[in-house]
Amino acid sequence: MQGFNKYYPPDYDGEKHGSLNSYRGKHALGDRARKLDQGILITRFELPFNIWCGTCNNHIGMGVRYNAEKKKIGNYYSTPIFLFRCKCHLCDGWFEIQTDPKNTRYVVVSGARQKDEDWNPEENGGFAVHDTEGNTSAVDPLAALEKTTDAQNHQSKVQIPRLESLMDVSERYNSDPYSLSLKARKHFREDKKIWREKEKSDRKVKDRYALPASMSLAEEDEDSIREAKEQWQKGREEILSRESKRRKLAVETSIVPASSRSSSTTGSSAVVNSLCARVLGNTARRSQTTRPVSTVRKSLLRNR
Numbered sequence: 305m306q307g308f309n310k311y312y313p314p315d316y317d318g319e320k321h322g323s324l325n326s327y328r329g330k331h332a333l334g335d336r337a338r339k340l341d342q343g344i345l346i347t348r349f350e351l352p353f354n355i356w357c358g359t360c361n362n363h364i365g366m367g368v369r370y371n372a373e374k375k376k377i378g379n380y381y382s383t384p385i386f387l388f389r390c391k392c393h394l395c396d397g398w399f400e401i402q403t404d405p406k407n408t409r410y411v412v413v414s415g416a417r418q419k420d421e422d423w424n425p426e427e428n429g430g431f432a433v434h435d436t437e438g439n440t441s442a443v444d445p446l447a448a449l450e451k452t453t454d455a456q457n458h459q460s461k462v463q464i465p466r467l468e469s470l471m472d473v474s475e476r477y478n479s480d481p482y483s484l485s486l487k488a489r490k491h492f493r494e495d496k497k498i499w500r501e502k503e504k505s506d507r508k509v510k511d512r513y514a515l516p517a518s519m520s521l522a523e524e525d526e527d528s529i530r531e532a533k534e535q536w537q538k539g540r541e542e543i544l545s546r547e548s549k550r551r552k553l554a555v556e557t558s559i560v561p562a563s564s565r566s567s568s569t570t571g572s573s574a575v576v577n578s579l580c581a582r583v584l585g586n587t588a589r590r591s592q593t594t595r596p597v598s599t600v601r602k603s604l605l606r607n608r
């Protein structure tokens with residue numbers, strides 16, 4: 305019986321016994337320390353995964369708790385490795401599970417089978433999270449040398465120059481922010497002045513020709529000016545030629561005595577003559593009293 309209370313029996317001597325536990329010949333951990341001389345402490349151990357008991361072949365779920373015998377069996381560097389020996393609650397068999405500090409997990413040592421439920425990324429088309437096996441293939445010294453030489457070449461020929469140029473650029477942009485900002489603002493101010501002027505002239509043009517304010521006018525440079533001039537010339541010539549043609553036709557169809565016309569109009573003289581005759585005929589019909597019809601007809605025939 306552990307000394308839970310503070311009852312000190314009459315024959316208890318503090319000097320001699322030290323503590324109530326030692327007076328009663330008990331360990332402070334009580335019954336759990338009954339195998340302490342073998343290095344075994346009995347602790348409550350909860351199954352970290354599903355297992356099948358090796359003796360009765362029953363499935364035992366994760367989280368079932370046992371009074372396990374905990375024993376230190378070794379070290380991984382400075383981390384102790386503990387073994388937990390549990391008695392199956394469904395049969396008389398025992399199974400052992402130990403810690404695996406290297407891979408931060410538990411492994412079944414004997415007496416049971418672990419249900420493999422670990423997610424294997426490689427099996428499912430992913431990449432291994434960490435490689436605990438290490439590179440098992442033999443190292444080819446020549447290949448390794450080639451690899452390191454390549455890496456060195458790449459570093460000296462590509463990476464270092466690139467880094468240097470990047471640093472140069474960074475240096476240039478960050479060396480004197482004040483003057484750079486000054487320059488940028490000055491430039492912007494000049495640009496703004498030009499924009500303002502252009503906007504003003506554009507507005508004037510738009511006002512003059514009643515163009516919509518949202519319309520953007522073309523940039524005025526030598527090329528565009530020349531192009532516009534050419535277009536204007538072309539249009540002007542077209543109009544002029546049309547005008548002259550019209551005038552010519554009007555002149556040709558107008559009633560003018562043949563004698564006053566220039567002799568160059570030989571091509572259209574037949575048309576002009578017929579027209580002339582018709583007009584003359586009309587005149588003749590109106591003034592039949594002064595001129596016989598037969599003479600008019602005769603003149604018409606003559607004209608044709």
Ligand SMILES: [Zn+2]
Nearest residue numbers: 357360392395
């Ligand atoms: Zn069992």
